[in-house]
Amino acid sequence: MTAARKAYGVLALGCYAPKKVVPNAHYAAYLDTSDEWIRSRSGIAERRHAAENETASVLGIEAVKTMLARQPDALAGVDLIVCATSSPDAMFPSTAALIAGGVGLRGVAAFDVSVACSGFVYALSVAHSMLSAEAAKKVLVVGSEVMSRVVDQADRSTAILFGDGAGCAVLGEVPAGYGFQAFSMGADSSGGPNLYLRGNADQLPDGPQMGPYLTQNGREVFKFAVRIMGDMTEDVLKKAGLGVADIDYLVPHQANIRIIEAACERFGLPLERAVVNLEKYGNTSAASIPLALCEAVQAGKIRRGDQLVLAGFGGGLSWAAAALKWY
Structure with missing residues (x-):
């Protein structure tokens, strides 16, 4: 008799946005734009910019900390970290490995996924595949970006659109049907x-x-x-x-x-x-x-x-x- 296929879903979530708020008025002061123009064409009113000492790994670590504040045991059993980012701290070590070290998971498998804005769902798919293959028991998936550092702040077509932030999810086994x-x-x-x-x-x-x-x-x-x-x-x-x-x-x-x-x-x-x-x-x-x-x-x-x-x-x-x- 074939064993029932296990189901895997999200067990815990965390998110973090830098404290620095950058309203549309910031760009209206030096670019040919206005709050009304930006809102009407994008729906954006403000965005967050990372502090000088905040990198993608730092934002990711902060997102994990917010998760642990709600669910202190969320990382128990995590044996893989996948981080989606297109603004990594470095090409290597991976941002995922840096996050691992920062949240007490040093030594677990860790790697980055670089697929820009699609990256988090790609990373979820990788995590789900690893769980389904029983190559991992629980996976921490992180999406973390410092887009303000890779966007020309003098370019109206991009500067007004992008901001910084991070979110994370722990994936593991859930009841059938979920x-x-x-x-x-x-x-x-x-x-x-x-x-x-x-x-x-x-x-x-x-x-x-x-x-x-x-x-x-x-x-x-x-x-x-x-x-x-x-x-x-x-x-x-x-x-x-x-x-x-x-x-x-x-x-x-x-x-x-x-x-x-x-x-x-x-x-x-x-x-x-x-x-x-x-x-x-x-x-x-x-x-x-x-x-x-x-x-x-x-x-x-x-x-x-x-x-x-x-x-x-x-x-x-x-x-x-x-x-x-x-x-």
């Missing part, structure tokens, strides 16, 4: 020149010369995001054997309120069923979904038994969605 049901992921490098951050190359293959900061073709990324949000949500629901009517909450990447509105319109979902907090934090890349999820759970908006879809998209170009029955 947990992750399906994932949908993909990437298309042909769209890479529309959203990139330079590494060791001066240019992308068949792409433009690159500067030292994040560069974005806003119009093309917007068109991609609106399309892929719908496509990957449909795909992950199909894989999970669910329909749009089954969704209690959509937890999308917090890039632009217009993209979220377009996704809700496509599926006939009221905007109230999308978890949105970008007005406070802007686009925090890989940290945006865990920040939004954590705040919604702590506020009592998301409760046990709710059907969620987490959906991220961004640099790569990349995308990732997860269907999750909340436990």
Whole structure:
């Protein structure tokens, strides 16, 4: 007789945002923009910027600390850390390893995932796969970013959109009927020149010369995001054997309120069923979904038994969605 397949879901959550609040008025003072212009085109009112001594690992450690303040035993049994970041402290040691050392898990397996704004859902999928293969017993997944350091603060097209923050989740076994049901992921490098951050190359293959900061073709990324949000949500629901009517909450990447509105319109979902907090934090890349999820759970908006879809998209170009029955 075949043993019943184990279910894996989220056992604990934490999130952290730096103390420095940067309102739209900050940019209106020296860029050709205004609070009304930024709000109307993005839905963002303010964002957070890391202090000089705050790196991606520091923000990640702080997010874990907030989790431990609520659930002191949350890290018990964790034997793997996966950190999603596109603004790491260093190429190595990994930000995940630095977080491990900072939260008392030195010696556990640790590595980073670099898929920009899709990174947290990618990392959840990796963690789920490791758990399902019994290669890990509990996994700490972190999304942490200091985007303010990789964005040109004199570039109106990007500076106003991005902020810093971190979120984390511990994944482990949950009762049958709960947990992750399906994932949908993909990437298309042909769209890479529309959203990139330079590494060791001066240019992308068949792409433009690159500067030292994040560069974005806003119009093309917007068109991609609106399309892929719908496509990957449909795909992950199909894989999970669910329909749009089954969704209690959509937890999308917090890039632009217009993209979220377009996704809700496509599926006939009221905007109230999308978890949105970008007005406070802007686009925090890989940290945006865990920040939004954590705040919604702590506020009592998301409760046990709710059907969620987490959906991220961004640099790569990349995308990732997860269907999750909340436990």
